[in-house]
Amino acid sequence: MSVSAVSEISKDTNSWNVKRKNAKRVYAEVEDYYGKKLKKSEDVKIVNCSVKAGTACTKLIKEALSSVHPEVSSRYYGCGLTIPTKLSGKKVLDLGSGSGRDCYAISKLVGETGQVIGVDMTESQLSLARSYIDYHMKEYGYKTPNISFVKGYLENLTDAGLKEDFFDVIVSNCTVCLSPDKRKLLTEAYKVLKFGGEMYFSDLYADKVVPETLHDNAEMWGEGMTSALVWTDFYKIAKEVGFTQPCLVSISPLPICDKKYREALEDIHYVSATYRMFKLPTDEEKLNFTYKGTVPENEDQLLFDHRTVFKCHEKKCNDFKMAAILKNSRYSEDFDFEDCSNLDEHEAVCYKPVNPFEYLAQLKSENRMPSPPPCSKRK
Structure with a gap:
């Protein structure tokens, strides 16, 4: 099972567990x-x-x-x-x-x-x-x-x-x-x-x-x-x-x-x-970036999230949203940045929201299911 992107996030967030009156x-x-x-x-x-x-x-x-x-x-x-x-x-x-x-x-x-x-x-x-x-x-x-x-x-x-x-x-x-x-x-x-x-x-x-x-x-x-x-x-x-x-x-x-x-x-x-x-500034530069391997205990690669791994000295191109995060955050000194010169050749990477329940199902189908929290002494 592949992880399907969410085409439209719910427009109604007024359910009572978002905000309760009492x-x-x-x-x-x-x-x-x-x-x-x-x-x-x-x-x-x-x-x-x-x-x-x-x-x-x-x-x-x-x-x-x-x-x-x-x-x-x-x-x-x-x-x-x-x-x-x-x-x-x-x-x-x-x-x-x-x-x-x-x-x-x-x-x-x-x-x-x-x-x-x-x-x-x-x-x-x-x-x-x-x-x-x-x-x-x-x-x-x-x-x-x-x-x-x-x-x-x-x-x-x-x-x-x-x-x-x-x-x-x-x-x-x-x-x-x-x-x-x-x-x-x-x-x-x-x-x-x-x-x-x-x-x-x-x-x-x-x-x-x-x-x-x-x-x-x-x-x-x-x-x-x-x-x-x-x-x-x-x-x-x-x-x-x-x-x-x-x-x-x-x-x-x-x-x-x-x-x-x-x-x-x-x-x-x-x-x-x-x-x-x-929390980022509104201005966004078009940058490519390369991880320098300088984050302690992450010298070979830096795991950023469930689908993003930065390998040391491997250039990442056209991922401008991620470049903005890295350039403006505490990780800025751990990456080399350069202006992107191939805007016409490649479409920028666009991440869509991931349904966590579908992602969990995918992990299960691949026999990579994380262990659930312990339920000892529970019936």
């Missing part, structure tokens, strides 16, 4: 669920995601994750691994930072000259995260903390004191789906990113809108089953906000492990997917 109720229920009901990763009742759902772990990332205090790691509730390459010295924002696991791993990767800020609305999670700042700074040998945690709503980042056009990278681990207003969240994320900045995040996606009759179940919302965006809505909202077309990095099947909820959701299917998208 935002205060959603905030209260999510805060109660993650602040009181869940005490450790194993308490998740419907699905349980592993770091395998994100991009592959490099040695540096593995070392960073293993350096995080066990109590912090035990309160991890993400659905992927949201740590991209080339973070040294960068300013990184984590949306929905929870216990701080990803923040502390990234804190090690950005180094003492970098900066990491985690934003969360749950006081108990923030308290836990803050209590380990000194521990990790001592562990990493930093004289001055490069990390802080801010209380705030992801739909109002500037109101929480975050500067516009400031961050090099935004990460988020299974948090966008919990928002009562996804469009506002992505709009705020776009505001605080620098031009050339990237949003790199994992989240849950559905293949169809979940019936509104299920929206009062706080547990199902809290674990992303009723709060997940339909994937077509995600693509449309990202475009409306101003981001580049989302690039699918990796994907994992997401079976519903709990029989009761599996029956309630009937024929709705889910995936855990990691995407990356960028």
Whole structure:
């Protein structure tokens, strides 16, 4: 089965899981669920995601994750691994930072000259995260903390004191789906990113809108089953906000492990997917580019997304959208660029949105199906 391009992304993104009217109720229920009901990763009742759902772990990332205090790691509730390459010295924002696991791993990767800020609305999670700042700074040998945690709503980042056009990278681990207003969240994320900045995040996606009759179940919302965006809505909202077309990095099947909820959701299917998208200037140059092999741990080739690999010293031609991303992002020094002189000879590369469910089916047909998250202790 080949992956079919989506000819038209849905024009209607007004379904209630894009924006809910009773935002205060959603905030209260999510805060109660993650602040009181869940005490450790194993308490998740419907699905349980592993770091395998994100991009592959490099040695540096593995070392960073293993350096995080066990109590912090035990309160991890993400659905992927949201740590991209080339973070040294960068300013990184984590949306929905929870216990701080990803923040502390990234804190090690950005180094003492970098900066990491985690934003969360749950006081108990923030308290836990803050209590380990000194521990990790001592562990990493930093004289001055490069990390802080801010209380705030992801739909109002500037109101929480975050500067516009400031961050090099935004990460988020299974948090966008919990928002009562996804469009506002992505709009705020776009505001605080620098031009050339990237949003790199994992989240849950559905293949169809979940019936509104299920929206009062706080547990199902809290674990992303009723709060997940339909994937077509995600693509449309990202475009409306101003981001580049989302690039699918990796994907994992997401079976519903709990029989009761599996029956309630009937024929709705889910995936855990990691995407990356960028905030770029409007001007676009016609450039060809060549990877120099200078990204640490990616000297021979750099995997950019599920279909794009840059091999060292191999020229890429007529891929002008990708050239714009690379030229304006933190990867600019890792590529050589040159003006394209053969515009009349070759048509520019044009990427169309990929249906993640069809892509997953293709992987299955090729015996390359990713492992689903573990469903231990679930019936």
